Amino acid sequence: MKQRYLPLTATILIFILSYALCVAQYPNMLSTRVIGNLLTDNAFLGIAAVGMTFVILSGGIDLSIGAVIAFTGVFLAVVLEHGGMHPLTAFALVLTITTLFGALMGAIIHYLEMPAFIVTLAGMFLARGMAFVLSIDSIPIKHPFYATLKGLYYKLPGGGRITLIGGLMLLVFAVGILIAHRTRFGTNVYALGGGAPTAKLMGVPVAGTTIRIYAFSGLLAGLSGIVFSLYTSAGYSLAAVGVELDAITAVVIGGTLLTGGSGFVAGTLVGIFIQGLIQTYITFDGTLSSWWTKILIGLLLFAFILLQKGIIHLSRPDRQHA
Amino acid sequence: MTSIGRTYLMRLLPQLIALATVLIGISIVFPGFLNLEIQNDRLYGSLIDILNRGAPVVLLAIGMTVVIATKGIDLSVGAVMAICGAVSASLITSGHSLAETLLITLSVGVFCGIWNGILVAVLDIQPIIATLVLMVAGRGIAQLITEGAILTFNDPGLIFIGSGSFAGLPMPVVTWLIFGIIVALLVRQTALGMLIEAIGVNRQASTLSGVFTPVLLIAAYVLSGLCAAIAGVIAAADIRGADANNAGLWLELDAILAVVVGGTSLLGGRFSIAASVLGAIIIQSINTGILLSGFPPEFNLIIKAAIIVFILVLQSPRFRSAFTFVNIPRAAGKPTEREAK
Amino acid sequence: AELVVGFSQIGSESGWRAAETTLTKQQAEQRGIDLKFADAQQKQENQLKAIRSFIAQGVNAILLAPVVATGWDEVLQEAKDAEIPVILLDRTVDAPKELYLTAVTSDLVHEGSVAGKWLAETVADKPCNVVELQGTTGSSPAIDRKKGFEQALSGHDNLKIIRSQTGDFTRTKGKEVMESFLKAEDGGKNICALYAHNDDMAVGAIQAIKEAGLKPGKDILVVSIDAVPDIFQAMAAGEANATVELTPNMAGPAFDVLATYLKDGKEPPKWIQTESKLYTQADDPMKVYEEKKGLGY
Amino acid sequence: MQTSSDNILSAVRIEKGFPGTKALDKADFHLRRGEVHALLGENGAGKSTLIKCLTGAYRRDGGSILLDGAEVDPRDTFEAQRLGIGTVYQEVNLLPNLSVAENLFLGRQPRRFGMIDTRTMNRMARELLAEYELELDVTRALANYSVAIQQVVAIARAVDLSGKVLILDEPTASLDAHEVAMLFRIVRRLKARGLGIIFITHFLEQVYDISDRITVLRNGQLVGTRETTDLSRRDLIAMMIGRELADEIHAPHAATTEGELRYRFRNYGRRGRIQPFDLDVRAGEVIGIAGLLGSGRTETAEVLFGAHRADSGTAQIDGHSVELSSPRAAIRQKFGFCPEDRKTAGIVGDLSVRENIVLALQASRGWTRPISRAEQNRLADQYIRALDIRTADREKPIKLLSGGNQQKAILARWLATEPEFLILDEPTRGIDVGAHAEIIRLIETLREKGMSLIVISSEIEELVAYSTRVIVLRDRAHVAELDGDRITAHKIVEAIAAANERGAA
Numbered sequence A: 001m002k003q004r005y006l007p008l009t010a011t012i013l014i015f016i017l018s019y020a021l022c023v024a025q026y027p028n029m030l031s032t033r034v035i036g037n038l039l040t041d042n043a044f045l046g047i048a049a050v051g052m053t054f055v056i057l058s059g060g061i062d063l064s065i066g067a068v069i070a071f072t073g074v075f076l077a078v079v080l081e082h083g084g085m086h087p088l089t090a091f092a093l094v095l096t097i098t099t100l101f102g103a104l105m106g107a108i109i110h111y112l113e114m115p116a117f118i119v120t121l122a123g124m125f126l127a128r129g130m131a132f133v134l135s136i137d138s139i140p141i142k143h144p145f146y147a148t149l150k151g152l153y154y155k156l157p158g159g160g161r162i163t164l165i166g167g168l169m170l171l172v173f174a175v176g177i178l179i180a181h182r183t184r185f186g187t188n189v190y191a192l193g194g195g196a197p198t199a200k201l202m203g204v205p206v207a208g209t210t211i212r213i214y215a216f217s218g219l220l221a222g223l224s225g226i227v228f229s230l231y232t233s234a235g236y237s238l239a240a241v242g243v244e245l246d247a248i249t250a251v252v253i254g255g256t257l258l259t260g261g262s263g264f265v266a267g268t269l270v271g272i273f274i275q276g277l278i279q280t281y282i283t284f285d286g287t288l289s290s291w292w293t294k295i296l297i298g299l300l301l302f303a304f305i306l307l308q309k310g311i312i313h314l315s316r317p318d319r320q321h322a
Numbered sequence B: 001m002t003s004i005g006r007t008y009l010m011r012l013l014p015q016l017i018a019l020a021t022v023l024i025g026i027s028i029v030f031p032g033f034l035n036l037e038i039q040n041d042r043l044y045g046s047l048i049d050i051l052n053r054g055a056p057v058v059l060l061a062i063g064m065t066v067v068i069a070t071k072g073i074d075l076s077v078g079a080v081m082a083i084c085g086a087v088s089a090s091l092i093t094s095g096h097s098l099a100e101t102l103l104i105t106l107s108v109g110v111f112c113g114i115w116n117g118i119l120v121a122v123l124d125i126q127p128i129i130a131t132l133v134l135m136v137a138g139r140g141i142a143q144l145i146t147e148g149a150i151l152t153f154n155d156p157g158l159i160f161i162g163s164g165s166f167a168g169l170p171m172p173v174v175t176w177l178i179f180g181i182i183v184a185l186l187v188r189q190t191a192l193g194m195l196i197e198a199i200g201v202n203r204q205a206s207t208l209s210g211v212f213t214p215v216l217l218i219a220a221y222v223l224s225g226l227c228a229a230i231a232g233v234i235a236a237a238d239i240r241g242a243d244a245n246n247a248g249l250w251l252e253l254d255a256i257l258a259v260v261v262g263g264t265s266l267l268g269g270r271f272s273i274a275a276s277v278l279g280a281i282i283i284q285s286i287n288t289g290i291l292l293s294g295f296p297p298e299f300n301l302i303i304k305a306a307i308i309v310f311i312l313v314l315q316s317p318r319f320r321s322a323f324t325f326v327n328i329p330r331a332a333g334k335p336t337e338r339e340a341k
Numbered sequence C: 001a002e003l004v005v006g007f008s009q010i011g012s013e014s015g016w017r018a019a020e021t022t023l024t025k026q027q028a029e030q031r032g033i034d035l036k037f038a039d040a041q042q043k044q045e046n047q048l049k050a051i052r053s054f055i056a057q058g059v060n061a062i063l064l065a066p067v068v069a070t071g072w073d074e075v076l077q078e079a080k081d082a083e084i085p086v087i088l089l090d091r092t093v094d095a096p097k098e099l100y101l102t103a104v105t106s107d108l109v110h111e112g113s114v115a116g117k118w119l120a121e122t123v124a125d126k127p128c129n130v131v132e133l134q135g136t137t138g139s140s141p142a143i144d145r146k147k148g149f150e151q152a153l154s155g156h157d158n159l160k161i162i163r164s165q166t167g168d169f170t171r172t173k174g175k176e177v178m179e180s181f182l183k184a185e186d187g188g189k190n191i192c193a194l195y196a197h198n199d200d201m202a203v204g205a206i207q208a209i210k211e212a213g214l215k216p217g218k219d220i221l222v223v224s225i226d227a228v229p230d231i232f233q234a235m236a237a238g239e240a241n242a243t244v245e246l247t248p249n250m251a252g253p254a255f256d257v258l259a260t261y262l263k264d265g266k267e268p269p270k271w272i273q274t275e276s277k278l279y280t281q282a283d284d285p286m287k288v289y290e291e292k293k294g295l296g297y
Numbered sequence D: 001m002q003t004s005s006d007n008i009l010s011a012v013r014i015e016k017g018f019p020g021t022k023a024l025d026k027a028d029f030h031l032r033r034g035e036v037h038a039l040l041g042e043n044g045a046g047k048s049t050l051i052k053c054l055t056g057a058y059r060r061d062g063g064s065i066l067l068d069g070a071e072v073d074p075r076d077t078f079e080a081q082r083l084g085i086g087t088v089y090q091e092v093n094l095l096p097n098l099s100v101a102e103n104l105f106l107g108r109q110p111r112r113f114g115m116i117d118t119r120t121m122n123r124m125a126r127e128l129l130a131e132y133e134l135e136l137d138v139t140r141a142l143a144n145y146s147v148a149i150q151q152v153v154a155i156a157r158a159v160d161l162s163g164k165v166l167i168l169d170e171p172t173a174s175l176d177a178h179e180v181a182m183l184f185r186i187v188r189r190l191k192a193r194g195l196g197i198i199f200i201t202h203f204l205e206q207v208y209d210i211s212d213r214i215t216v217l218r219n220g221q222l223v224g225t226r227e228t229t230d231l232s233r234r235d236l237i238a239m240m241i242g243r244e245l246a247d248e249i250h251a252p253h254a255a256t257t258e259g260e261l262r263y264r265f266r267n268y269g270r271r272g273r274i275q276p277f278d279l280d281v282r283a284g285e286v287i288g289i290a291g292l293l294g295s296g297r298t299e300t301a302e303v304l305f306g307a308h309r310a311d312s313g314t315a316q317i318d319g320h321s322v323e324l325s326s327p328r329a330a331i332r333q334k335f336g337f338c339p340e341d342r343k344t345a346g347i348v349g350d351l352s353v354r355e356n357i358v359l360a361l362q363a364s365r366g367w368t369r370p371i372s373r374a375e376q377n378r379l380a381d382q383y384i385r386a387l388d389i390r391t392a393d394r395e396k397p398i399k400l401l402s403g404g405n406q407q408k409a410i411l412a413r414w415l416a417t418e419p420e421f422l423i424l425d426e427p428t429r430g431i432d433v434g435a436h437a438e439i440i441r442l443i444e445t446l447r448e449k450g451m452s453l454i455v456i457s458s459e460i461e462e463l464v465a466y467s468t469r470v471i472v473l474r475d476r477a478h479v480a481e482l483d484g485d486r487i488t489a490h491k492i493v494e495a496i497a498a499a500n501e502r503g504a505a
């Protein structure tokens, strides 16, 4: 077992273990419905979290994604319902906008040497503000093309479905994994996370990479917004509040270090599943009050982190010879 | 001494300029803004409102500054505010004396800090995630105490903390002023400040130099918890009720923003309490300014974003080195003016 | 077998909502219903997840208090496919009517107009500058209560909304925003009435008015919506003038129609509107307060 | 301003200023094809700055750079690499989180169908390192390997990148004789291929061993360029420090009068790090520790200081048992420890020189008893003077000091605590000749005052100069002890070599 895969393995183990525990208590949780739901319901979060993984791997953070998702939804709703544009054109347009928005934040972070936390926080205000300005109402999207897209799913035995957006999330993860581990850009992202000044000395194009990272995150946030608008058939400026925190949590549960430079895109997927599992478990239980729900989520989060630490600690031999 | 005073002023200069700019901007849009008058034995006016409304964020920013200086972050402060507000309300309504209530409430804040601190310093969990646990669970705990309702109280003593006045200033302002001065003196008149900065810059080297890192880290989170507790009491006292659902909601982001506007680097190290307090006041000025401006609320966020970006760009190292009209010592440790001569 | 009902609640963002949750649980218990409760923490995606897992669990019926009107078609269709009736609580959705059994809600626009009518009648012909504390920007109560109020005021040219800002449905923000209204309008001398989208903001604003040295309820009329217990205390003290009730007991009627539907398949009407009752200082506020106190507000 | 045609790289009147410092003042530098050109100077003379200006890591304030006679202006190191300039910067500048192979091929990974061909990359990495007699798991993160190995990897990368020019900024600081010899073999091969090689070091033997010409900088200005064969050691030192240096290396001591036995470690060790050893230290003794890379010298120091807690054995001071469970506990017993890796374990980069110097003293006093500002200034000034730390003033953030001066400031940090037992891990690494002599003299003085010292060094000459006893390590165990007349370079090398296989390999 390679040491760098340890956190990932730990996370996967924890997921399998807790899923088994859940099933032991609620046998229904093994149904294909639950598995299909896990994919569909978390699709937008998963897609955004892939972008977040890259950002965090590079040592940054992107707080704007929730707001960008909301903006994308409202934008689509407005142009589709009031502008009469074809959804595909609108998709292309909105993805261009969010990508440029991300790139702009990346450029500010790099050229003005400002911390990502703050730049993207301002980005969050701005994106949500733009959504408000476009429309404060929630606008339903009734375009027939949406219905077509939503009609695309693969029915599993037992009533579950792999929907288009669920499949799209898996695809995005696959692409993300390839980019992270099999392209120079991916290695450069890790390099930035290992230390920007050093990476610069080693000839990594820091400016370009930073801009591309945030542009990529913006692109995926936009894609996530499209998925969200498909998911809810609407655009709403208050949608997806706090998604950035969920995404960060998924990334970190997935074994990526927030300090950057170490982690896996695949881990994020497991992180997403773990979070989804917690929620499913809580709904299956159904006896928790609002407050106990929060407390339990917090405690489970804590338990996962501890467990992960424990597994890594136990299986790491004292720094040894090569 | 004067040279230290001058360094100090230079450190605060960008924040002072930003604050002045914002205030002038508002008074152009809203002319009566700078008026101050005495009413019911206390100063009354928009400027006082800013200081008063800013109290929770100022307090949170004080604790957050120290945590950030250690290279940490505390996302739980909003939730801790809610918990402490709820605790104080439920204690006072169940007949405890004001002193008991305050003591227990502050202890709860301290306890929350210890919890965070242990997670970070002993269990070595990344601060953002360690404090996320309490951020999520904490609001649940607060709601558990109030059962989701607003727990109203009528104790004049507790209410005084929120809306009384002392020496012509609202109590919240007096509280944060005194508390801020105490903390600033505590960190600067003792060696705490330097040791905390050392930990933030290089924890390993500090430990090897004999700095008692775990204890200081925990202390930083305890301070943050304490600040959140005070802020929570003030927020509850202000509305005479503990609103566990909304008290301190998203205020952690405002506090972090205040610290950054105050020029303290999120990467830890050099910090200034005074600058963070100014940062918080700047943010509150923006908020109040937006309210006074009379724009429809849809524009609130955009205006806020624009002003913050503007201020941050002005403060960014790149921008400043491009326009070296003022060569101000940066928190991150850019050379000081004195060297340049 | 025991009836299993899933309840997807928005979250717990206000005392009113906590009361609704409490009452729903009480009502379920009284009827021997096994209530599966899911708190969505103000997020639609969590509600969608909750409904899907209710379907996966095979509950007998679902109660849904939707956080937003749009975006429910698909999941409602899934519930329908699984033959699980869905009843909407407290807000309606923007979906074909056949997708849900019924909606037990008040009419948000109507609430706003009740408040507006009361104000118009009370002020009569005198000129009156109104300030408005809106709910969370973009939320449907904020939009509709604003709309209803404005409708009621149209035609009364003496009534003018001079300032309108969001107070996020919270006391703290209500107080803060009211403070700035008072500053902006000549220490409050310009303001004749306050309309708040919920009682919590009104309670905060009342404190701000008092601290500014004015008398709420007299110098500035206060009208708000929800009828939570604390506003009755304020009314008893003469500091608030009127409130429009939004009953937190939506579940009672919902369970009733559900029972008949499940028993003999009788489709209820698509909308069961709850009463938007107006309370004023004349309605013995302290008595109402005592009644409401224990309901979990 | 003649640029002879066989100059491959010329730097003309390069200027670079930092606030408070003129790091380069119209410095000229010419590198010929097929030569090894040593760039020398005291700590802070501007050597690294010149290199960084040449490779675009810094924007220079003035002057021009010619590569192959054509003016070039590398905007960043990436461009410099493309121009065929490979560089090893001072302080290993590699990415600890990336694998060894990724570090070697960052930015030029072999690709197939647009995707990185990891297998080929790893194979190439293994082949590349084989030239340096390193057999590593190239897929493991670099952080798993010692500084020395990292340095070899950095060299391998730079060599592989250098089409025309190879720049080595103190590449041998962490290397032992064996690796240095290997490096020099490679350098000679590159030289034969016509590359120009810039070599920065403070080891004068190495300068005379490998270089063809020498350029000396002082205070950012060019002092001169000479043929190595024409320049005596004495003249070279005079060029560097601007004055004559008193006897450079002392004669080995006669066995000194024995002080009382103060520190007694029995069966002391930590599993997986250092095998249990016995150690007695007297007052006024300097114990040198010798060994190959990875032999456990640093581990010995860390266990003694409590940075890693010993899991076996006992420690006694003056006959009383003590628990050295943490650095704090050790410091309470008046221990001090200058770590080897100054960047990550030594300096607190953003803090000023003053604060770095008082840090340990303040920490041991506790936070409630702050050292007054005046006292801090006094201490800082005292040590800046005593150790000749070159800094614009004491408030300069220490990360802006040159490497050697940082090292001196860390030493000052410990001297300020007036320790009785001082552990120095590679105290002279990266320190110029003048300072080198000063530090050796300092060690002498401290010993004479009755301090007990443990000094780890890869420079055997140096150990011979100041040690009263030398302990030799091999494979994480103490294997030999030399004292008195037996402390000679020859005997130490012999003891180290007594192992038939190398260190940890």
Ligand SMILES: Nc1ncnc2c1ncn2[C@@H]1O[C@H](COP(=O)(O)OP(=O)(O)OP(=O)(O)O)[C@@H](O)[C@H]1O
Binding pocket: D018, D019, D021, D022, D023, D041, D042, D043, D044, D045, D046, D047, D048, D049, D050, D090, D390, D391, D400, D401, D402, D403, D404, D405, D430, D432
């Ligand atoms: N980024 C910087 N900011 C300010 N001053 C700097 C910076 N980098 C270097 N200096 C200063 O420039 C001078 C030259 O430093 P440089 O690192 O080039 O010295 P050096 O010759 O490489 O020394 P050493 O042998 O110790 O490595 C020093 O006085 C140093 O303090």
Ligand SMILES: Nc1ncnc2c1ncn2[C@@H]1O[C@H](COP(=O)(O)OP(=O)(O)OP(=O)(O)O)[C@@H](O)[C@H]1O
Binding pocket: A319, A320, A321, A322, D144, D145, D146, D147, D148, D149, D174, D291, D292, D293, D294, D295, D296, D297, D298, D299, D340, D458, D503, D504, D505
């Ligand atoms: N040749 C090697 N091959 C693989 N790993 C090595 C090798 N040499 C050292 N290491 C690793 O580097 C670490 C550092 O070893 P240590 O600090 O004990 O060395 P040292 O004797 O102090 O030598 P130096 O300080 O000069 O590197 C060891 O823990 C070991 O894992």
Ligand SMILES: [Mg+2]
Binding pocket: D047, D048, D049, D090, D169, D402, D403
């Ligand atoms: Mg150097």
Ligand SMILES: [Mg+2]
Binding pocket: D297, D298, D299, D340, D425
């Ligand atoms: Mg070593």
